[in-house]
Amino acid sequence: MTMDNNNLYDVIVVGGGIMGSTTAYYLTKKDPKLKVAVIERDLTYARASTALSMVNVRIQFNLKQNVEISQYAFDILDRFEDEMTVNDLRPSIAYHREGNLFLYEADAVESAKAAMTMQQEMGCQVEWWSPEGIVEHYPLYKPQETIVGATFGAQDGHFDAYAVLMAYKANARAQGAAYIEDEVTGLLIDDGRVSGLKTKSGDTYLSTLIVNCTGAWCNELLRTAGVELPVNPVKRQCFCIDPAVKPDRPLPLTFLPSGFYFRTETGGMVIMGKSMPEDGVGFDFTWEQNRFMEQMWPELAEFVPAFEQLKLIRGWAGLYAVNTLDGNAILGEWPEIRGLYLANGFSGHGLQQGPAVGRHLSEMLTGSDLTMDLSIFDPRRVLDGKPILEGGLLQKEVRYASR
Structure with missing residues (x-):
């Protein structure tokens, strides 16, 4: 394989929706020297779940980690328009807390x-x-x-999902993240570690840290590495x-x-x-x-x-990327492939969980102290076949997976 420094990145994020763009934003904010690429198959987001969502952010979960994630989203949304202004462009996110x-x-x-x-x-x-x-x-x-x-x-309330996504994308780009419109066709694995990926256009991009933020399409990417999630x-x-x-x-x-x-x-x-x-x-x-x-x-x-x-x-x-195991996020490094990180299976909760997840991934990828303990969502539970079962969670969260 020919090494092309132009296609060599510290972190590659596959999928430029809310999860991918928050991850790129927090990574480049945490360390501006990082070389981060976001590869998205359609930068018009015509079929992206972020853009097609009915949009909701709520505190009403019966798992405390999901509540904490929403509390962070509330905090972010309250000051979003001030803090996410970039190049004199102030986002207008129409945030309404109507319950x-x-x-x-x-x-x-x-x-x-x-x-x-x-x-x-x-x-x-x-x-x-x-x-x-x-x-x-x-x-x-x-x-x-x-x-x-x-x-x-x-x-609880709702907001303009597309405006929030565009603001995260604009800020991530202003901080140095590269957005590439292409379709990833395969992951490259070397001795149990991710080493890069190939795209439909024929390009190869190299990185030892790759994040799957492809939402409902997550298994299309993972199958190229022999991985299948219950999503x-x-x-x-x-x-x-x-x-x-x-x-x-x-x-x-x-x-x-x-x-x-x-x-x-x-x-x-x-x-x-x-x-x-x-x-x-x-x-x-x-x-x-x-x-x-x-x-x-x-x-x-x-x-x-x-x-x-x-x-x-x-x-x-x-x-919706419905996690049939327990209706909750699959978040973190895949145990069988080093350097392959997942942010999948949010089951309709992803838009509101994007800010906390993006920050969490940026901390994991840079080896920083974790602001939240979200280990309950670790992908290991998929391999072990152990769904999250706290306070009757499985029944309720799968039932309300579309929320």
């Missing part, structure tokens, strides 16, 4: 209240609401008789409607026990989605109007009767 509301039936109350207690002990603003309290706060809602209560996280690309469809009756205040991201969720958007629009067992596995970006007409509209109208009259504005589909 998340999770409704529960009787069989889920015990675990929900246990998680809420843990969150409160960590300083989170989370409350338990009775069915009457739900209606008092949001009079348009009509909870079914099976709903016994809800948790409301006032700090599936699962299609999630979202819809935007214009209801005839507009709510008098923004509605929180509201989750029903069935997996249906919705929130208001700018201009009184409502966006929604639903996790279903029949959601397709594969790289399919089509969306089906019949899904909305036959399954989602009736459920929305039952819960919010005022939304019975509406106009479907548009729909779209994106991919």
Whole structure:
């Protein structure tokens, strides 16, 4: 192999979405002398999960490490526009903290209240609401008789995902990271250690530290090194409607026990989605109007009767990298290949976890002290077949994998 110093990097990040760009940002911020490349197959991000996300950041997890990750995201987003201004370009991320509301039936109350207690002990603003309290706060809602209560996280909210991604990318580039538009076709392994990669254009890039941030496409890259993660690309469809009756205040991201969720958007629009067992596995970006007409509209109208009259504005589909083992991140060095780092399997939580994950990876890759103990997400558990099972986590986190 011919050594080309122009293609020799300290760290190569494969995938330039939220995970890849936060990793590049924190790496170059921590050590400006590092030579970092981000290789992304499509820099328009037309099918990137980051750009197609319905976007949510929430404190309501029942694993403390996920709560800590969200607390860091809240801190970052609060000061994001000031701190991420670069070359006199100030990002506008439309950060709105309108809350998340999770409704529960009787069989889920015990675990929900246990998680809420843990969150409160960590300083989170989370409350338990009775069915009457739900209606008092949001009079348009009509909870079914099976709903016994809800948790409301006032700090939870949403933001402009594309604007956040572009800001991380702009800052990473300003700090020296190179963004290369190409498709990685294979990892190079030498005596149990990663040594570089090849791309579709025929180029070879060399590095002994490579990070897989390819989201739903993660196994396409890993299979070239004989690795297979329990991560599936699962299609999630979202819809935007214009209801005839507009709510008098923004509605929180509201989750029903069935997996249906919705929130208001700018201009009184409502966006929604639903996790279903029949959601397709594969790289399919089509969306089906019949899904909305036959399954989602009736459920929305039952819960919010005022939304019975509406106009479907548009729909779209994106991919979630669903970790079928336990619905949580696979984060860290792959035990069988030195220098190959993973940031995969976020199961719909990736956008909000990007800042903490990018910082964590930068610390791991540079041998720095770790700000957070995220060892619970270590990839070793995949080889051992040991899912995370804290406080009923497996059942809940897989169920809400699309959140």
